Amino acid sequence: MDNFLDTCVIVASFDTAESHHKVAREFIKESDNFLIAKYQKDPEIIWLFKRKKRIVISVLRSMTNEKIDVLGSYDLKKELRRLLQKYSLENPTLKNLKSLLLILNYLEREVRNFVNTKVKKIIPNCEDRKLIKSLEIANIPDAKIIASALVEHQDNPLILNTLDKKDWEKKKIKRACYRNDLVIPRINYI
Amino acid sequence: MKKVGAHKRIRRTPEEIREAILEVLIEGPKTIDEIVIETKSHFPVTKDFIGKLTIEGEIIESRSEKNQKIYLRKDYPVFYRIPISKIQRDKTLAILRAIVEEYRIQHGEESKFPFKTVIQKIAVDYIEENDPSLPVMNFKFGKICCLAYDENIHSIYNFTNNLSREEMEKIKESVNKFIGKNATQAKIFQYKQKGMRFYELKEEILDLFFNAKEKSEELSKNLIEWSIHYPDELESTYHLFDTFIYCATNILRLKKLDDEKIKQLKELFDGLWNILSIDYFFESASRFIQPEKKSLFEEIQKETILQELFNMEMVLGDLKTEVDMIPSKDFKEIDMDNKTAKLLHLLLED
Numbered sequence: 001m002d003n004f005l006d007t008c009v010i011v012a013s014f015d016t017a018e019s020h021h022k023v024a025r026e027f028i029k030e031s032d033n034f035l036i037a038k039y040q041k042d043p044e045i046i047w048l049f050k051r052k053k054r055i056v057i058s059v060l061r062s063m064t065n066e067k068i069d070v071l072g073s074y075d076l077k078k079e080l081r082r083l084l085q086k087y088s089l090e091n092p093t094l095k096n097l098k099s100l101l102l103i104l105n106y107l108e109r110e111v112r113n114f115v116n117t118k119v120k121k122i123i124p125n126c127e128d129r130k131l132i133k134s135l136e137i138a139n140i141p142d143a144k145i146i147a148s149a150l151v152e153h154q155d156n157p158l159i160l161n162t163l164d165k166k167d168w169e170k171k172k173i174k175r176a177c178y179r180n181d182l183v184i185p186r187i188n189y190i
Numbered sequence: 191m192k193k194v195g196a197h198k199r200i201r202r203t204p205e206e207i208r209e210a211i212l213e214v215l216i217e218g219p220k221t222i223d224e225i226v227i228e229t230k231s232h233f234p235v236t237k238d239f240i241g242k243l244t245i246e247g248e249i250i251e252s253r254s255e256k257n258q259k260i261y262l263r264k265d266y267p268v269f270y271r272i273p274i275s276k277i278q279r280d281k282t283l284a285i286l287r288a289i290v291e292e293y294r295i296q297h298g299e300e301s302k303f304p305f306k307t308v309i310q311k312i313a314v315d316y317i318e319e320n321d322p323s324l325p326v327m328n329f330k331f332g333k334i335c336c337l338a339y340d341e342n343i344h345s346i347y348n349f350t351n352n353l354s355r356e357e358m359e360k361i362k363e364s365v366n367k368f369i370g371k372n373a374t375q376a377k378i379f380q381y382k383q384k385g386m387r388f389y390e391l392k393e394e395i396l397d398l399f400f401n402a403k404e405k406s407e408e409l410s411k412n413l414i415e416w417s418i419h420y421p422d423e424l425e426s427t428y429h430l431f432d433t434f435i436y437c438a439t440n441i442l443r444l445k446k447l448d449d450e451k452i453k454q455l456k457e458l459f460d461g462l463w464n465i466l467s468i469d470y471f472f473e474s475a476s477r478f479i480q481p482e483k484k485s486l487f488e489e490i491q492k493e494t495i496l497q498e499l500f501n502m503e504m505v506l507g508d509l510k511t512e513v514d515m516i517p518s519k520d521f522k523e524i525d526m527d528n529k530t531a532k533l534l535h536l537l538l539e540d
Contacts, residue, residue, distance in 0.1 A: 016526075017535035050432070052537045060418045092533055099530050100537070102414050105439045106524050107534070112514040 001186075002033040002121070004149045006142075006162035007040050007048070009190060014110050020163050020190060027161070027190050034119045035158065037148035041115055041122055044141060049108040056101045063094055123152040134176040142167040150177065153185040160187045207231060207239050212248065212263060219252060219262040219273050219486065252490070260486055267337040272475055272490055273483035274325055274336045282324055285313055285361065286339035288353055292365045303341060307373035310334045311380050316364040320357070325478035328421075328470040330463070332380045332389050336475070388419040392463060399459065402452045406442040413438055423473040427466055427499070433506045434462050437513050443521045458505065465498050 012024035028034075092100070126132065126147035137143040146168065149160050162168040170187050177184040202210065210229040214220065220228070226236045240261055243249045252260040252271065267283075268274045289312045293304045314333040317324045325336040353361070368376050381390040391412060398409040417435050420428065438455055441447070472491040479487045526534070 011538055015535050015538050017528075017531040018539070048538075053432075055537065057418055057420075064418065092529070096530050096533060098411065098414050098418075099526065100533050101417070102410060102439060103524060103526055103530065103534060104537075105436050106443060106521075108436065109440045109513060109521075110518060113516070113518060116514050117517075 001157050001159055002035050003031050004035045004123075004152070004158045004160045004185075005119075006145065006160070006164060006168065007036070007044055008163045009161055010036075010045075010111055010114055011048070012163055013114075014107050023190055024163065028114070028118070032118075032120075035121045035123055035149075035152065036115065036119050037125060037145045038122050039125045039141070039144050039148065044145075045111055045115065049104060049111075053101060053104050056097055056104065059092075060094065060097050060101070063097070123148055126151045131176065131180050131182075134179045136172055136176070137167055137169075139167045146173060147176075150180075150182055150185065154183055158185050160185050161190055162187070163190055165189055202231075204239070207235065208243060208248075211236065211239055211243060215249060215261060215263045215266070217276050218266065218279075219260045219271065219483075221258045221260055223258070225261065252486075267343065269327070269329075269334070269336060269338070270471065270490060270494060272336070272472075273479060273486055275480055278324055278478065279337060281321070282313070282317075282335050282337060283339060283343065284353055285316060285321075285324075285357075286335065286337075288358060288361050289313055289316070289365060290339065290341075292358075292361055293369075296362075296365055296369050305373040305376070306338060306340070307331065308368055308371060308376045309339060311376040312361075312364050312368050314380065315367060316361055319364070320360045325475060327474045328467070330467040331377050332386065336478070388416070388421055391416045391419060395459070399452070399456045402442070402455070403447055403449075406447055410439045410442045413442075421470065421473075424466060424469050427469045430462060430465065430499070430502055430506060433510055434458060437506065437509045440513050440516075440521070444516070445520055445522055454509075458509065461502055461505070465495065465502055468495055468498065 009024050009027065012018040012020050013028045015021055018024070126144060128147065128151070131150065132140075132143045132147045135143045135146055137146065142164070146160070149158060150173070152158060153160075160168070160173075168187065168189075173187060174184055176182075207229070210231070211225055214225055214228040222233075222237060222240060225231075225240065226233050229236060231239075240249065244251050244261070247264060249261050249263055250266075250271070252262055262271055268279065286309055289309055290304060293309070293312070294302065297304070311332070313335045314326050317326050317335065318333075326333050327336065368379070371379060378390075378393070380386060381393065395409065395412050395416060398405050398412060402409055413435050417431070420431060424431070438459070441451055441455060444451070472487075472495070476484075476487065476491075
């Protein structure tokens with residue numbers, strides 16, 4: 001059976017500070033036949049790194065007394081502050097942030113390399129709004145990805161692999177399958 | 191509405207018509223309708239002479255503005271032939287001329303014409319401090335005025351603008367700052383000023399490319415530093431810049447970094463800089479363009495940058511695909527301390 005991957009599994013396998021890093025890394029190393037949705041390859045992964053880099057650049061610019069919000073329309077610096085508070089992290093130094101920016105480039109390559117070389121199929125995006133809506137998931141990108149996997153599962157049996165118990169809630173996915181007369185896939189929380 | 195060319199016309203010889211057309215174009219780029227009105231000629235006659243002058247190379251047919259062709263003299267002195275008002279051109283030329291004269295007096299070499307780069311840097315220094323309404327643009331080697339000055343300009347371009355005693359004094363002050371500096375020193379002097387770190391870093395990166403194998407880590411760090419100083423105005427070329435930084439920092443992380451790859455990166459760096467500087471030129475020039483000339487300016491901008499952009503997008507796109515396909519084992523391990531790892535995690539998790 002093919003393994004459908006939520007983006008968070010791929011990212012966690014490269015994020016050494018993530019609590020599920022080891023298990024995600026092992027899973028990706030030992031399994032094969034990976035599938036993802038087109039939406040994940042483009043734009044989700046592209047935007048993920050673009051956005052994170054913009055946040056870091058914005059903070060770096062504000063720290064070096066340059067204008068902030070280089071390439072964004074809103075205050076990204078505030079966003080990083082919020083994150084720092086949330087995780088009770090002390091303020092990063094310029095060196096930390098520059099190194100972070102460089103590492104984001106390395107990590108982006110690793111993720112893209114994984115998608116280009118280890119993912120055997122990119123499945124089409126689900127355009128069925130009714131199905132997407134019936135998932136009742138507030139996170140629309142996640143709803144689109146799950147819906148794409150459900151459609152694929154009808155012809156090509158899949159296991160849906162994720163770390164996200166909140167958005168990829170079994171109950172909701174099952175309910176949407178009943179409502180839309182779809183075969184229910186196995187959901188694996190790694 | 192008055193029909194174009196319906197004014198009282200003057201009977202003239204072919205030579206006089208040619209001269210009249212060239213004369214009105216001294217003012218700057220014009221449409222055929224504007225030329226007809228200002229030369230007081232018949233439309234078909236004017237069109238005929240414009241065609242001949244274009245074939246002879248005396249005037250250049252430029253971009254169309256709302257389906258109209260634009261004509262300008264071959265000696266129109268503004269960089270990229272963008273429409274800059276005659277008042278601004280004349281004032282800039284008067285400043286440049288005064289700088290050359292003052293430089294020669296100060297330098298003590300009456301016959302020597304100073305480096306063009308040095309004249310430009312002095313002029314920018316003067317304009318930014320004393321006359322900021324005059325156009326100053328960012329370009330390949332820093333800030334420049336809208337046109338170049340050379341000693342023959344009087345024979346092809348007529349300008350009259352006398353500077354006041356006070357203005358002359360200020361020019362003297364600007365010239366003094368650059369006395370004894372060659373073109374490179376003048377350029378670096380400008381790069382040291384506020385808001386020019388992007389240029390300064392570009393020079394540092396260029397130097398590091400000559401030693402990229404030994405200094406790959408330093409080069410990567412400088413590329414990251416460069417991205418922090420990326421100018422706000424260049425949003426339309428940011429995707430190219432970002433792709434280049436992505437490819438370059440990853441290639442520099444390869445365990446085996448061969449000369450061919452470095453050569454390829456260096457060529458791309460030069461190509462990228464060419465596009466960024468053209469983009470920067472037009473973006474910084476746009477605020478000096480009169481509203482009625484905006485659409486012409488935008489057409490010139492589009493036409494100048496579009497082909498370059500397309501080519502660079504293709505080359506960088508191919509390189510990105512190549513970088514993405516290199517096996518992970520060919521890269522050095524990603525080395526990061528705990529704090530950076532934590533920061534990375536909180537960024538990715540959110």
